[in-house]
Amino acid sequence: MNLIPRDYRGSVLEITPEYLRQRGLGGVILDIDNTLIGHNVPVPTAEVLDLLADYRKNGIQICVVSNNRRQRVADFCERIGVEHYVWDALKPAAKGYVRAAELMGLAPERTAAVGDQIFTDVWGARRAGCYAVLLKPIHRGKEGLFIAFKRALEKPVLLYLKIKGMIK
Ligand SMILES: [Mg+2]
Structure with missing residues:
Protein backbone atom coordinates (compact mmCIF):
# COMPACT_ATOMS: atom_id res chain seq x y z
CA MET A 1 0.00 0.00 0.00
CA ASN A 2 1.49 3.31 -1.11
CA LEU A 3 0.45 5.25 1.99
CA ILE A 4 2.36 3.06 4.42
CA GLN A 22 22.38 -0.61 7.32
CA ARG A 23 19.57 -0.45 4.77
CA GLY A 24 21.82 -0.26 1.71
CA LEU A 25 20.78 3.34 0.95
CA GLY A 26 23.23 5.81 -0.59
CA GLY A 27 21.17 8.98 -0.66
CA VAL A 28 18.57 10.88 1.22
CA ILE A 29 15.66 12.91 -0.20
CA LEU A 30 14.52 15.54 2.25
CA ASP A 31 11.31 17.55 2.63
CA ILE A 32 11.73 21.08 4.03
CA ASP A 33 8.81 22.20 6.20
CA ASN A 34 8.36 20.29 9.43
CA THR A 35 11.14 17.91 8.38
CA LEU A 36 14.29 20.07 8.31
CA ILE A 37 12.79 23.21 9.86
CA GLY A 38 9.79 24.10 11.99
CA HIS A 39 6.99 26.22 10.67
CA ASN A 40 8.16 29.69 9.56
CA VAL A 41 11.70 29.12 10.80
CA PRO A 42 14.27 30.11 8.17
CA VAL A 43 17.25 27.99 9.23
CA PRO A 44 17.63 24.43 10.56
CA THR A 45 19.00 23.83 14.05
CA ALA A 46 22.73 23.21 14.58
CA GLU A 47 21.93 19.50 15.06
CA VAL A 48 20.31 19.27 11.63
CA LEU A 49 23.25 21.12 10.02
CA ASP A 50 25.61 18.68 11.75
CA LEU A 51 23.61 15.79 10.33
CA LEU A 52 23.98 17.20 6.81
CA ALA A 53 27.73 17.53 7.38
CA ASP A 54 27.77 13.94 8.59
CA TYR A 55 26.05 12.80 5.38
CA ARG A 56 28.68 14.55 3.28
CA LYS A 57 31.53 13.10 5.32
CA ASN A 58 30.11 9.63 4.77
CA GLY A 59 29.47 10.02 1.06
CA ILE A 60 25.68 10.12 1.42
CA GLN A 61 24.01 12.06 -1.41
CA ILE A 62 21.48 14.72 -0.42
CA CYS A 63 18.56 16.16 -2.39
CA VAL A 64 15.77 18.43 -1.20
CA VAL A 65 12.36 17.89 -2.82
CA SER A 66 9.73 20.51 -2.16
CA ASN A 67 6.38 21.67 -3.47
CA ASN A 68 7.53 25.22 -2.81
CA ARG A 69 8.46 27.58 -5.59
CA ARG A 70 11.88 27.80 -7.11
CA GLN A 71 13.23 30.86 -5.30
CA ARG A 72 12.35 29.69 -1.83
CA VAL A 73 13.81 26.20 -2.37
CA ALA A 74 16.96 27.54 -4.05
CA ASP A 75 17.57 30.11 -1.28
CA PHE A 76 17.03 27.53 1.43
CA CYS A 77 19.35 24.98 -0.18
CA GLU A 78 22.03 27.59 -0.69
CA ARG A 79 21.84 28.54 3.00
CA ILE A 80 22.27 24.94 4.12
CA GLY A 81 24.82 24.04 1.43
CA VAL A 82 22.73 21.44 -0.41
CA GLU A 83 23.57 21.26 -4.09
CA HIS A 84 20.70 19.14 -5.43
CA TYR A 85 17.09 20.18 -5.16
CA VAL A 86 13.74 19.89 -6.92
CA TRP A 87 11.17 22.69 -6.67
CA ASP A 88 7.48 22.61 -7.70
CA ALA A 89 7.67 18.87 -7.15
CA LEU A 90 3.87 18.47 -7.10
CA LYS A 91 4.13 15.82 -4.39
CA PRO A 92 2.44 13.30 -4.11
CA ALA A 93 3.47 12.89 -7.74
CA ALA A 94 6.39 10.50 -8.15
CA LYS A 95 8.29 12.64 -10.64
CA GLY A 96 10.06 14.86 -8.10
CA TYR A 97 11.47 11.82 -6.35
CA VAL A 98 12.50 10.19 -9.61
CA ARG A 99 14.25 13.43 -10.59
CA ALA A 100 15.96 13.61 -7.19
CA ALA A 101 17.31 10.09 -7.55
CA GLU A 102 18.57 10.99 -11.02
CA LEU A 103 20.33 14.09 -9.68
CA MET A 104 22.04 11.95 -7.06
CA GLY A 105 22.97 9.25 -9.57
CA LEU A 106 21.09 6.56 -7.67
CA ALA A 107 18.15 4.26 -8.33
CA PRO A 108 15.11 5.41 -6.29
CA GLU A 109 15.29 2.10 -4.41
CA ARG A 110 18.67 3.17 -3.05
CA THR A 111 17.33 6.42 -1.59
CA ALA A 112 15.51 7.19 1.64
CA ALA A 113 12.76 9.79 1.24
CA VAL A 114 12.09 11.57 4.50
CA VAL A 122 5.09 9.07 1.82
CA TRP A 123 2.69 8.63 -1.08
CA GLY A 124 5.02 10.26 -3.63
CA GLU A 154 -3.72 10.81 8.06
CA LYS A 155 -5.50 9.69 11.22
CA PRO A 156 -6.58 6.20 10.07
CA VAL A 157 -3.12 5.56 8.59
CA LEU A 158 -1.43 6.65 11.82
CA LEU A 159 -3.78 4.38 13.74
CA TYR A 160 -2.77 1.51 11.45
CA LEU A 161 0.91 2.26 12.10
CA LYS A 162 0.22 2.21 15.84
CA ILE A 163 -1.52 -1.14 15.59
CA LYS A 164 1.42 -2.48 13.57
CA GLY A 165 3.77 -1.26 16.29
CA MET A 166 5.64 1.19 14.02
CA ILE A 167 4.58 4.09 16.22
CA LYS A 168 5.28 3.50 19.86
MG1 LIG B 1 6.62 18.90 5.28
Whole structure:
Protein backbone atom coordinates (compact mmCIF):
# COMPACT_ATOMS: atom_id res chain seq x y z
CA MET A 1 0.00 0.00 0.00
CA ASN A 2 1.49 3.31 -1.11
CA LEU A 3 0.45 5.25 1.99
CA ILE A 4 2.36 3.06 4.42
CA PRO A 5 5.89 4.24 5.18
CA ARG A 6 8.71 1.75 5.55
CA ASP A 7 9.62 3.35 8.86
CA TYR A 8 8.37 5.98 11.29
CA ARG A 9 10.76 8.15 13.29
CA GLY A 10 10.52 11.02 15.73
CA SER A 11 13.03 13.26 13.94
CA VAL A 12 15.26 13.51 10.89
CA LEU A 13 18.19 13.27 13.34
CA GLU A 14 17.48 9.55 13.59
CA ILE A 15 18.21 9.10 9.88
CA THR A 16 21.96 8.86 10.40
CA PRO A 17 24.55 7.69 7.85
CA GLU A 18 24.64 4.45 9.84
CA TYR A 19 20.85 4.07 9.52
CA LEU A 20 21.16 4.49 5.75
CA ARG A 21 24.16 2.19 5.45
CA GLN A 22 22.38 -0.61 7.32
CA ARG A 23 19.57 -0.45 4.77
CA GLY A 24 21.82 -0.26 1.71
CA LEU A 25 20.78 3.34 0.95
CA GLY A 26 23.23 5.81 -0.59
CA GLY A 27 21.17 8.98 -0.66
CA VAL A 28 18.57 10.88 1.22
CA ILE A 29 15.66 12.91 -0.20
CA LEU A 30 14.52 15.54 2.25
CA ASP A 31 11.31 17.55 2.63
CA ILE A 32 11.73 21.08 4.03
CA ASP A 33 8.81 22.20 6.20
CA ASN A 34 8.36 20.29 9.43
CA THR A 35 11.14 17.91 8.38
CA LEU A 36 14.29 20.07 8.31
CA ILE A 37 12.79 23.21 9.86
CA GLY A 38 9.79 24.10 11.99
CA HIS A 39 6.99 26.22 10.67
CA ASN A 40 8.16 29.69 9.56
CA VAL A 41 11.70 29.12 10.80
CA PRO A 42 14.27 30.11 8.17
CA VAL A 43 17.25 27.99 9.23
CA PRO A 44 17.63 24.43 10.56
CA THR A 45 19.00 23.83 14.05
CA ALA A 46 22.73 23.21 14.58
CA GLU A 47 21.93 19.50 15.06
CA VAL A 48 20.31 19.27 11.63
CA LEU A 49 23.25 21.12 10.02
CA ASP A 50 25.61 18.68 11.75
CA LEU A 51 23.61 15.79 10.33
CA LEU A 52 23.98 17.20 6.81
CA ALA A 53 27.73 17.53 7.38
CA ASP A 54 27.77 13.94 8.59
CA TYR A 55 26.05 12.80 5.38
CA ARG A 56 28.68 14.55 3.28
CA LYS A 57 31.53 13.10 5.32
CA ASN A 58 30.11 9.63 4.77
CA GLY A 59 29.47 10.02 1.06
CA ILE A 60 25.68 10.12 1.42
CA GLN A 61 24.01 12.06 -1.41
CA ILE A 62 21.48 14.72 -0.42
CA CYS A 63 18.56 16.16 -2.39
CA VAL A 64 15.77 18.43 -1.20
CA VAL A 65 12.36 17.89 -2.82
CA SER A 66 9.73 20.51 -2.16
CA ASN A 67 6.38 21.67 -3.47
CA ASN A 68 7.53 25.22 -2.81
CA ARG A 69 8.46 27.58 -5.59
CA ARG A 70 11.88 27.80 -7.11
CA GLN A 71 13.23 30.86 -5.30
CA ARG A 72 12.35 29.69 -1.83
CA VAL A 73 13.81 26.20 -2.37
CA ALA A 74 16.96 27.54 -4.05
CA ASP A 75 17.57 30.11 -1.28
CA PHE A 76 17.03 27.53 1.43
CA CYS A 77 19.35 24.98 -0.18
CA GLU A 78 22.03 27.59 -0.69
CA ARG A 79 21.84 28.54 3.00
CA ILE A 80 22.27 24.94 4.12
CA GLY A 81 24.82 24.04 1.43
CA VAL A 82 22.73 21.44 -0.41
CA GLU A 83 23.57 21.26 -4.09
CA HIS A 84 20.70 19.14 -5.43
CA TYR A 85 17.09 20.18 -5.16
CA VAL A 86 13.74 19.89 -6.92
CA TRP A 87 11.17 22.69 -6.67
CA ASP A 88 7.48 22.61 -7.70
CA ALA A 89 7.67 18.87 -7.15
CA LEU A 90 3.87 18.47 -7.10
CA LYS A 91 4.13 15.82 -4.39
CA PRO A 92 2.44 13.30 -4.11
CA ALA A 93 3.47 12.89 -7.74
CA ALA A 94 6.39 10.50 -8.15
CA LYS A 95 8.29 12.64 -10.64
CA GLY A 96 10.06 14.86 -8.10
CA TYR A 97 11.47 11.82 -6.35
CA VAL A 98 12.50 10.19 -9.61
CA ARG A 99 14.25 13.43 -10.59
CA ALA A 100 15.96 13.61 -7.19
CA ALA A 101 17.31 10.09 -7.55
CA GLU A 102 18.57 10.99 -11.02
CA LEU A 103 20.33 14.09 -9.68
CA MET A 104 22.04 11.95 -7.06
CA GLY A 105 22.97 9.25 -9.57
CA LEU A 106 21.09 6.56 -7.67
CA ALA A 107 18.15 4.26 -8.33
CA PRO A 108 15.11 5.41 -6.29
CA GLU A 109 15.29 2.10 -4.41
CA ARG A 110 18.67 3.17 -3.05
CA THR A 111 17.33 6.42 -1.59
CA ALA A 112 15.51 7.19 1.64
CA ALA A 113 12.76 9.79 1.24
CA VAL A 114 12.09 11.57 4.50
CA GLY A 115 9.08 13.76 5.19
CA ASP A 116 6.29 14.53 7.64
CA GLN A 117 3.15 14.11 5.54
CA ILE A 118 1.60 10.82 4.51
CA PHE A 119 -0.48 12.19 1.65
CA THR A 120 2.42 14.19 0.25
CA ASP A 121 5.79 12.74 1.15
CA VAL A 122 5.09 9.07 1.82
CA TRP A 123 2.69 8.63 -1.08
CA GLY A 124 5.02 10.26 -3.63
CA ALA A 125 8.07 8.44 -2.31
CA ARG A 126 6.40 5.04 -2.38
CA ARG A 127 5.14 5.59 -5.92
CA ALA A 128 8.68 6.38 -7.04
CA GLY A 129 10.07 3.32 -5.25
CA CYS A 130 12.03 5.15 -2.56
CA TYR A 131 12.44 3.91 1.00
CA ALA A 132 9.82 6.16 2.60
CA VAL A 133 10.39 7.35 6.16
CA LEU A 134 7.59 9.24 7.88
CA LEU A 135 8.60 11.71 10.56
CA LYS A 136 6.72 13.22 13.42
CA PRO A 137 6.31 16.87 12.28
CA ILE A 138 8.73 19.23 14.05
CA HIS A 139 6.07 21.69 15.05
CA ARG A 140 2.62 21.71 13.56
CA GLY A 141 2.00 25.38 14.38
CA LYS A 142 -0.50 27.09 12.15
CA GLU A 143 -0.87 24.86 9.14
CA GLY A 144 -3.02 25.96 6.23
CA LEU A 145 -6.47 24.57 5.55
CA PHE A 146 -5.27 22.11 2.90
CA ILE A 147 -2.62 20.67 5.21
CA ALA A 148 -5.18 20.47 8.03
CA PHE A 149 -7.39 18.51 5.67
CA LYS A 150 -4.56 16.11 4.83
CA ARG A 151 -3.72 15.75 8.53
CA ALA A 152 -7.31 14.64 9.16
CA LEU A 153 -6.94 12.01 6.43
CA GLU A 154 -3.72 10.81 8.06
CA LYS A 155 -5.50 9.69 11.22
CA PRO A 156 -6.58 6.20 10.07
CA VAL A 157 -3.12 5.56 8.59
CA LEU A 158 -1.43 6.65 11.82
CA LEU A 159 -3.78 4.38 13.74
CA TYR A 160 -2.77 1.51 11.45
CA LEU A 161 0.91 2.26 12.10
CA LYS A 162 0.22 2.21 15.84
CA ILE A 163 -1.52 -1.14 15.59
CA LYS A 164 1.42 -2.48 13.57
CA GLY A 165 3.77 -1.26 16.29
CA MET A 166 5.64 1.19 14.02
CA ILE A 167 4.58 4.09 16.22
CA LYS A 168 5.28 3.50 19.86
MG1 LIG B 1 6.62 18.90 5.28
